[in-house]
Amino acid sequence: xxxxxxxxxxxxxxxxxxxxxxxxxxxxxxxxxxxxxxxxxxxxxxxxxxxxxxxxxxxxxxxxxxxxxxxxxxxxxxxxxxxxxxxxxxxxxxxxxxxxxxxxxxxxxxxxxxxxxxxxxxxxxxxxxxxxxxxxxxxxxxxxxxxxxxxxxxxxxxxxxxxxxxxxxxxxxxxxxxxxxxxxxxxxxxxxxxxxxxxxxxxxxxxxxxxxxxxxxxxxxxxxxxxxxxxxxxxxxxxxxxxxxxxxxxxxxxxxxxxxxxxxxxxxxxxxxxxxxxxxxxxxxxxxxxxxxxxxxxxxxxxxxxxxxxxxxxxxxxxxxxxxxxxxxxxxxxxxxx
Amino acid sequence: xxxxxxxxxxxxxxxxxxxxxxxxxxxxxxxxxxxxxxxxxxxxxxxxxxxxxxxxxxxxxxxxxxxxxxxxxxxxxxxxx
Amino acid sequence: xxxxxxxxxxxxxxxxxxxxxxxxxxxxxxxxxxxxxxxxxxxxxxxxxxxxxxxxxxxxxxxxxxxxxxxxxxxxxxxxxxxxxxxxxxxxxxxxxxxxxxxxxxxxxxxxxxxxxxxxxxxxxxxxxxxxxxxxxxxxxxxxxxxxxxxxxxxxxxxxxxxxxxxxxxxxxxxxxxxxxxxxxxxxxxxxxxxxxxxxxxxxxxxxxxxxxxxxxxxxxxxxxxxxxxxxxxxxxxxxxxxxxxxxxxxxxxxxxxxxxxxxxxxxxxxxxxxxxxxxxxxxxxxxxxxxxxxxxxxxxxxxxxxxxxxxxxxxxxxxxxxxxx
Numbered sequence: 001x002x003x004x005x006x007x008x009x010x011x012x013x014x015x016x017x018x019x020x021x022x023x024x025x026x027x028x029x030x031x032x033x034x035x036x037x038x039x040x041x042x043x044x045x046x047x048x049x050x051x052x053x054x055x056x057x058x059x060x061x062x063x064x065x066x067x068x069x070x071x072x073x074x075x076x077x078x079x080x081x082x083x084x085x086x087x088x089x090x091x092x093x094x095x096x097x098x099x100x101x102x103x104x105x106x107x108x109x110x111x112x113x114x115x116x117x118x119x120x121x122x123x124x125x126x127x128x129x130x131x132x133x134x135x136x137x138x139x140x141x142x143x144x145x146x147x148x149x150x151x152x153x154x155x156x157x158x159x160x161x162x163x164x165x166x167x168x169x170x171x172x173x174x175x176x177x178x179x180x181x182x183x184x185x186x187x188x189x190x191x192x193x194x195x196x197x198x199x200x201x202x203x204x205x206x207x208x209x210x211x212x213x214x215x216x217x218x219x220x221x222x223x224x225x226x227x228x229x230x231x232x233x234x235x236x237x238x239x240x241x242x243x244x245x246x247x248x249x250x251x252x253x254x255x256x257x258x259x260x261x262x263x264x265x266x267x268x269x270x271x272x273x274x275x276x277x278x279x280x281x282x283x284x285x286x287x288x289x290x291x292x293x294x295x296x297x298x299x300x301x302x303x304x305x306x307x308x309x310x311x312x313x314x315x316x317x318x319x320x321x322x323x324x325x326x327x328x329x330x331x332x333x334x335x336x337x338x
Numbered sequence: 339x340x341x342x343x344x345x346x347x348x349x350x351x352x353x354x355x356x357x358x359x360x361x362x363x364x365x366x367x368x369x370x371x372x373x374x375x376x377x378x379x380x381x382x383x384x385x386x387x388x389x390x391x392x393x394x395x396x397x398x399x400x401x402x403x404x405x406x407x408x409x410x411x412x413x414x415x416x417x418x419x
Numbered sequence: 420x421x422x423x424x425x426x427x428x429x430x431x432x433x434x435x436x437x438x439x440x441x442x443x444x445x446x447x448x449x450x451x452x453x454x455x456x457x458x459x460x461x462x463x464x465x466x467x468x469x470x471x472x473x474x475x476x477x478x479x480x481x482x483x484x485x486x487x488x489x490x491x492x493x494x495x496x497x498x499x500x501x502x503x504x505x506x507x508x509x510x511x512x513x514x515x516x517x518x519x520x521x522x523x524x525x526x527x528x529x530x531x532x533x534x535x536x537x538x539x540x541x542x543x544x545x546x547x548x549x550x551x552x553x554x555x556x557x558x559x560x561x562x563x564x565x566x567x568x569x570x571x572x573x574x575x576x577x578x579x580x581x582x583x584x585x586x587x588x589x590x591x592x593x594x595x596x597x598x599x600x601x602x603x604x605x606x607x608x609x610x611x612x613x614x615x616x617x618x619x620x621x622x623x624x625x626x627x628x629x630x631x632x633x634x635x636x637x638x639x640x641x642x643x644x645x646x647x648x649x650x651x652x653x654x655x656x657x658x659x660x661x662x663x664x665x666x667x668x669x670x671x672x673x674x675x676x677x678x679x680x681x682x683x684x685x686x687x688x689x690x691x692x693x694x695x696x697x698x699x700x701x702x703x704x705x706x707x708x709x710x711x712x713x714x715x716x717x718x719x720x721x722x723x724x725x726x727x728x729x730x731x732x733x734x735x736x737x738x739x740x741x742x743x744x745x
Contacts, residue, residue: 025553053553059583064542064576071546074531075481077553094573098536099543106522107532108515109737143738166740346451348667371444385669390448409453 005193007178009152010043010118013159014080016200018051021078024163025054027069028082028118032057040084041120041178066092066117070100070168073115078163082118086134086172089119093137100168101143115169116162122174122224122274123308123315131308133275135222138170139252139284145169146252147205150177150226153194154249157203165205172251174223174274190227208255210262214244216333217268220259220285222248225272225320232272232325241333251281256288263289268332269298272320277302301328341391343413345406348387349380355405356380358412367395375413393417426699432474432631433694434708436466436687439490441712442499443662445720446489446506450666454724456508459520462490464629464661467686468593469494471634472561472656475642481529481547481560483540486521488533491563496528499719509726516729517737537598538571540564541590545577548586548651559645561589561638567598569615570606578653582619587645589638590653593628595660600672613655621651628656629686658686 004012018024030036031044032055038045048055058065062083069081083089089096096117103111123131139146145167149155155173162169177192211226212233221229226247233243244262248254263269269289271282282300290296303318345356359377363369374386375395393415400412443461450459462469465487473482473494484491492502497513505512506520513525514532524532531547534540544562551558568574569592581588592612596603603610616623622644626637634656641652659681663670670678694700 056584059576059579061576061580063573064545064580067539067542067573067577068546068549068580071543071548072550072553073546074543075547075550075554077550094536094539095542099534099539103532104740105737106514106518107524107526107737108513108517110514110524110526111531112740114740145739166742344452347453348451383669388448390452 001195001197003193004152004196005178006149006152006155006173007042009156009194009196010159011038011045011047012196013156014044015047015050017160017163018047018054021163023076023078024080025051025056025077026080026082027056027058027065029058029060029084031055031082039082041175043082043118062088062091063095067095067099069115069117070095070103070113073100073113073168074103074111078114078116080116080118080163084120085130086119086121087129087132089134089137096138096144096168096170097141101141104167105143112166113168114166116159117168117170118173119170120173120175120178122176123319124175125310125312125315127310128307133273135172135251136275136280139281143168144252145205146172148172148222148249148251149203150174150223150247150249151192151194153196154203154209154247156196157201158205160200161202161205164202169205172223176224190224192227206250206253206255208249208258209247210244210258211247212243212245214242214266216242216266217270217329218244218246218259218262218266219270219272219325219329220246220248221272222251223274225274228272228320228322228325231322232329235322235326236329239330241330243329248285254285254288256292259285259289260292263293263296267296269296270325270329270332271298271300272325273300273302274319275303276305278305297332299328299332301325339417340396340414341417342411343375343387343390343415345378345400345408345410345412346387347408348378348385349382349408354381355407357405358400358402359384360402361398362386363395365395365398369393369395369415387412389415391415391417429632429694429699432470432635433687433690433700433705434712435470435474435494436631436690437708438499438712438715439466439469439493440687441709441716442493442502443489445713445716446503447662449720455506457506457519458666459506460487460665461662462487462660464681464686465593465595465658466490467631467634467690468591468628468656468658469563471631472563472589472591472638474635475638476529476559476561479529479556480558480642481531483531483544483547483560483562484524484533485537485540485564485568486533486535487565488521488523492523492525492530495530497523497525497530499716500722501525503719503723504726507723507726508728509723510729510733511726515733515737517733538564538568538573541568541573541577542580544588544590545581545586548581548588549584551587552584557646559587559589559642561591563591563593565598566592566594566596566603566612567601567606568592569612570598578615578619578621578651581651582621585648585650587648588651589641589645590651591638592653592655593658594655595658597660597664597672599664600668602672611655613653616653619653621653622649623653623655625655625657628658629684629689631686631690659684661685
């Protein structure tokens with residue numbers, strides 16, 4: 001058992017999977033340069049020494065190398081392909097959405113596309129094009145699975161599950177969760193470290209995680225906002241509001257069994273999402289819950305419908321925070337003005 | 339073996355009628371696959387209907403200056419086997 | 420003096436080209452008659468590129484194709500029945516009716532479903548070649564695309580990566596002078612596609628795409644390079660489309676003189692004439708190949724018209740592979 005941050009846990013996960021299965025390989029920019037960074041967030045640091053033929057550095061060509069990964073996958077390899085910033089997924093989207101997600105269906109089931117796609121998201125002071133939460137653009141694509149770990153234990157387990165799944169899986173991580181340890185920790189990083197067991201384990205791709213049981217309101221978050229959900233629940237407990245905090249974790253498919261059970265129990269759902277409220281994953285969660293539970297009260301705490309600003313006070317206002325979540329939950333439970 | 343020559347969907351606007359203008363072959367004529375049988379006028383232009391088979395024109399069933407619905411049988415061809 | 424079996428191999432090339440022409444002409448009339456759903460993008464006039472390339476490949480080599488893939492499919496070994504069933508949307512089609520004309524393919528015969536996004540198959544092909552290299556299988560992938568795709572970023576990115584990693588990919592550009600209705604010299608300052616090979620540091624060749632034997636020989640050279648580990652090849656195959664871009668296209672953007680000139684260079688006629696001049700076959704023999712192909716098509720159509728359509732239960736299958744599923 002070791003305490004690790006997400007970057008290290010992922011590094012171990014990737015190394016273990018590559019050890020276990022010679023078809024697994026990594027492909028992306030700057031991921032295996034000797035003396036380099038191990039990718040933008042150190043995840044692949046040093047892996048090129050252990051697996052010199054299976055850590056492939058690409059030119060700056062996201063559309064191209066996501067297509068290369070897809071082509072390799074349909075011929076039996078198991079690529080782990082990554083972008084340095086989730087925002088760059090837009091460049092690759094034709095290959096991801098029109099090819100990887102659809103080749104099995106269009107072929108009448110002849111093709112398998114075992115492909116893992118990793119992308120860091122979230123606002124971190126770099127301006128609008130290196131800051132977006134990208135989950136919403138992929139959760140609605142039939143043929144893609146989408147997950148979002150909030151801690152090191154889940155990150156490792158989900159990565160392994162994704163590698164072993166025979167379908168295209170997008171794994172989003174939040175840049176502020178990569179770890180307080182490690183070479184490139186961001187200022188403002190939340191502690192997402194976990195105790196990692198020594199043996200092999202997976203976390204299923206289609207299950208949410210109830211972080212704290214409660215009875216009056218269900219607070220749903222993922223990535224950074226999973227931490228906010230839990231922190232808010234703990235603060236609300238002090239004022240006598242019993243909140244259930246859930247890490248949604250599986251964004252496509254949603255774990256509706258867990259989410260509906262929670263919503264049915266509490267009757268009040270608060271969805272916390274970093275990213276513009278309009279058209280977010282929260283909208284899909286809200287609609288899915290309301291269809292099944294007439295009379296359910298649902299509200300969302302999300303970002304304003306603006307591109308991500310640079311100036312720190314504006315970026316902080318853009319990002320949801322625990323104060324807003326607590327206030328909204330209180331209002332939901334006790335009525336407006338309580 | 340006979341095949342029906344049906345008015346094909348040549349119009350630019352989906353599903354509009356097409357006018358028979360001028361037959362280029364007579365009953366009894368030998369035709370090859372791809373050979374133009376008649377001229378027709380669509381909403382966009384004058385164009386030709388080709389024979390789908392090689393054989394002999396057995397019957398002509400649509401007259402010039404008459405509008406015909408898409409799919410209507412306008413001729414029959416006895417196909418060479 | 421021809422090598423043993425060479426006449427048979429050459430006649431097989433002719434037979435395959437004629438089968439493609441009969442298929443495409445037959446499908447054209449099925450469409451005009453209103454019998455077939457959807458749309459079609461046909462390849463009459465481009466039989467030599469499809470057949471010449473595929474004949475130089477092994478059964479376990481792969482091809483990627485485009486929305487104009489019927490000819491590639493027949494050249495690679497797919498049958499008229501599985502293709503017609505697919506075009507009729509039948510569940511017995513090569514893709515169970517879920518793909519349609521633009522996505523025909525058969526993995527057991529080495530063809531992935533057509534990629535209908537222009538250029539989209541080029542990075543895919545590079546990836547398939549990467550797998551072959553990593554798995555050390557000595558397989559090759561031939562990637563078909565048109566002159567129009569050369570303008571797409573995907574062309575640049577895919578060819579470049581195949582080049583830097585020396586991947587066993589043959590990038591076969593069927594240059595028919597038009598991207599949809601737009602002439603090539605309006606979209607490229609240098610309309611010689613093969614010239615671009617130099618900028619990627621790879622081998623490139625321009626070939627008479629209407630001479631099936633020239634195409635075949637060029638592809639054999641390219642495949643040998645690939646299997647030797649010398650990297651990808653860019654083949655530019657000069658050809659012409661004798662049919663519209665898609666179903667309702669009367670080709671009014673092709674000047675009459677140009678059309679006539681290319682009609683005089685029909686790839687099937689060129690090769691049939693050559694074989695007759697060399698005494699490999701006579702006129703009756705060519706006619707026999709033609710009527711055999713027509714017959715084959717007619718029989719397949721009859722079956723396809725009554726082939727079973729998918730049931731509603733099939734709508735939501737084949738999205739994901741279950742664990743351990745084939």
